[in-house]
Amino acid sequence: MATPSMEDYLERIYKLIDEKGYARVSDIAEGLEVHPSSVTKMIQKLDKDNYLIYEKYRGLMLTPKGKKMGKRLVERHQLLENFLTIIGVQEDNIYKDVEGIEHHLSWDSITCIETLVEYFRRDPGRTDELLNVRKEIEADN
């Protein structure tokens, strides 16, 4: 199983490859705000666990396992951002909260949150009603 930090790296790597076609050590380091040496170390761990194939000085390629996991991680992150946005969490809190919880939810919970987001997407009136509940609660205080 992947540790939280491994997931962060994998997520970042997947996104970089998706956007630029490749993922260099320095780009990964910059994105995660760590030193390049930390990236090298983690890449080796990810290689050992078969998330990617790594040739030093040459670059890396995600394995099918790594691609699949990376995709899931990126989607999970996006989903949680959407979820918090829908329920009305302030922009400034969203990123940190997602960072905090994304590694700690079972895929069962993720699926259920997915359904919940879809529930609100299908009928925007529901979001309005949620907002009404909020207003009513606030009015009571």
Next chain:
Amino acid sequence: MATPSMEDYLERIYKLIDEKGYARVSDIAEGLEVHPSSVTKMIQKLDKDNYLIYEKYRGLMLTPKGKKMGKRLVERHQLLENFLTIIGVQEDNIYKDVEGIEHHLSWDSITCIETLVEYFRRDPGRTDELLNVRKEIEADN
């Protein structure tokens, strides 16, 4: 600010006092599945941070600050359990997931989740509709 572990202890202590009227080291240790010496150490930290007043070998009392925080923590835990239950997460996953995320959500997010739970509570039909969305999604696969 309290670390995740401090919150776990405080939550446990609050609950014990609430239920039994007092919190002994051994009870706390049992509840959290740690050794009593770990409890002693943490209690000292919580005393230093003014969450409780601690007299060694004698016992402890929550300060107003500690009581308030403990209450919030217990309520937060309950809220998150309710939330996951409502959206359909399996019983077996709920406890671990709540354990994982409870320390990582801003109070803003907690408030919004509270509103969401209230939204479903006010009209049980909404839960049914959520379940329908789920069934429809499942049918598509």
Next chain:
DNA sequence: GGGGAAATAAAGCAATGGCTACGCCTAGCA
């Protein structure tokens, strides 16, 4: 006032992840 359960102190360990220092590759320019 003595025995045993409970609590405390001190030291240390383990997991995670990050950093520094230094040395090594390689692309790209002359």
Next chain:
DNA sequence: TGCTAGGCGTAGCCATTGCTTTATTTCCCC
């Protein structure tokens, strides 16, 4: 083709968070 700068890799170290182990102390009750 050879040099060099900047990127990359290795090794060793450090910090944090919590927990355990072991040894000692205190309390309570008979």
